[in-house]
Amino acid sequence: MKSHYSDAPAAEPLARHTLAVIVDNEPGVLARIAGLFSGRGYNIESLTVSETEHEKHLSRITIVTTGTAHVIEQIKAQLGRLVPVHSVNDLTVQGEAVERELALLKVVGKGEQRVEAMRLAQAFGARTLDATLTSFVFELTGGSDEIERFIKMMTACGLVEVSRTGIAAMSRGAEGM
Template structure:
């Protein structure tokens, strides 16, 4: 009986986080087609933001943060480019340092010392007080995902009630547009 030599296993490609910016026609069904591409192939979306960016041309910008191997990210980009309503796809992660921000509304309940501590932490993070009652606050914080995660982590020990996050909005640095 012949035995095949055991091949040394090739190290798996690392999973990377990428921010994709997609310019699309602002028309019904476009978002569903883009999302369908991801769900139909089993790709995950970490965050998703969409907004009209050019009213006169009826163009919207979709910002998607996803993870995958470099080959999978490249495949996603090429498949997005083939969709009819898509004008352009940019991988902001590959292009260099992009500016990424996220908005969070964080509701914290507490009385006495917990209330004072919540206000102190909010001030340290540069969060604005969007609403205040005798028993709770709603803080508005804009920053990097990591900064928002740290703020939420600290508020968890004080009296975190609820969180609403926008997902990442991103744009490339420099004078060039998409």
């Protein structure tokens, strides 16, 4: 006897999407957007927010999330219905977007650990923002994968603290949002 479960459609694949959302810069907007995600059980992997047009009081929110094509379409539609939202752009659908993140890393060590931390920072193109006899604070800007590799490498050199900005992204080409 054949099982009906084998006739079930294959599960939709999950995909990572970067959304750029233009909103009014006013109190409570970010809370409403975060509430939309949490209320429906969607995860936010990265979130950055900043005012981009001071005179128009507009902010840009960049959200990285993962879901099926259906879930991503739901998220975009629900975001678009919020009153302070002016536009929702799926940078992933528009093509390869330029994505960057900034990280600060504090590394504590002496002797060979210290030398290795400096060597790795130089290899990754990280800037030294602070240096004492026992510690460094490095700054690295790049793709999330590069930052993850740098963090992993610095763990062996005495990494004690990490601060990351989240992803800032923009579509390639001449067209704006």
